[in-house]
Amino acid sequence: MVSGQRLSDVFRAVGPLYREAAQRVARDEQLEGVSTGVRAVLEELLAEGRQTMPAVARNLGTTRQYVQRMVEEAAAAGLVRSVPNPAHRRSPLLALTPAGRAAIRRILRREQAALAGAARDLSDRDVDACLRVLHRLRQAVREGG
Amino acid sequence: MVSGQRLSDVFRAVGPLYREAAQRVARDEQLEGVSTGVRAVLEELLAEGRQTMPAVARNLGTTRQYVQRMVEEAAAAGLVRSVPNPAHRRSPLLALTPAGRAAIRRILRREQAALAGAARDLSDRDVDACLRVLHRLRQAVREGG
Numbered sequence: 001m002v003s004g005q006r007l008s009d010v011f012r013a014v015g016p017l018y019r020e021a022a023q024r025v026a027r028d029e030q031l032e033g034v035s036t037g038v039r040a041v042l043e044e045l046l047a048e049g050r051q052t053m054p055a056v057a058r059n060l061g062t063t064r065q066y067v068q069r070m071v072e073e074a075a076a077a078g079l080v081r082s083v084p085n086p087a088h089r090r091s092p093l094l095a096l097t098p099a100g101r102a103a104i105r106r107i108l109r110r111e112q113a114a115l116a117g118a119a120r121d122l123s124d125r126d127v128d129a130c131l132r133v134l135h136r137l138r139q140a141v142r143e144g145g
Numbered sequence: 146m147v148s149g150q151r152l153s154d155v156f157r158a159v160g161p162l163y164r165e166a167a168q169r170v171a172r173d174e175q176l177e178g179v180s181t182g183v184r185a186v187l188e189e190l191l192a193e194g195r196q197t198m199p200a201v202a203r204n205l206g207t208t209r210q211y212v213q214r215m216v217e218e219a220a221a222a223g224l225v226r227s228v229p230n231p232a233h234r235r236s237p238l239l240a241l242t243p244a245g246r247a248a249i250r251r252i253l254r255r256e257q258a259a260l261a262g263a264a265r266d267l268s269d270r271d272v273d274a275c276l277r278v279l280h281r282l283r284q285a286v287r288e289g290g
Binding site: 001002003004005006007008009010011012013014015016017018019020021023024040043044047059060061062108109111112113114115116117118119120121122123124125126127129130131132133134135136137138139140141142143144 | 149152153161162185189205256261263267279280284
């Protein structure tokens, strides 16, 4: 059991990290020609596999309208495609194309190389604890009063 | 030493949490009449004490122009004020007014009450590790390649 103050401290760390990482990602856009929003969709599909558009929106914590626009952009660039959904004929699945998979892998590899310094000081236990805290906070934000 | 993939996992958790928390904060705006941006400035001044406008921008990971607008909005509402800076006469310090301090405390109390469920499952060690990871990642983003 931790104090509410400590949980606020986590949010206070999340905000600046998110904003600075987003600026960083935006600066790197020209390298791969992939916008920040498309990058997020590609990363989600790589990490969690093919899924419906509403599932992508829910997982990214954003709106279906936004994801729809990003998917159109990504499809036009040949990075994602729709595939039939065996479970729901009316709700196709989004999947990476081979080019999409290659692009997001290159992007992540570059980002991860830039984070190598941070990796040196951290342990897997630290990261496990961090992910546990972030996931519980997200649940709390979703359910919370 | 952790893998770059694991650090990407942390960013992948930070993004949705940030976006959902921001939506939540935006929904709560009407309660206190304080916008999301003003709320961030008030919280920063409460946590870290009086400081210059450039310092607030740097700490929040945002631009001076944005902080300037938020400070004008907050000053107009009587929530922050400028005080002389003993170290630099040309760069005044921003400080909370008593009304600003009371407002941000009410906001944080309400948010923390909504997070009580998350607090129950987490330990101080988890939160310490989480903050360590987030701070190292922010340093890495700032320095990184």
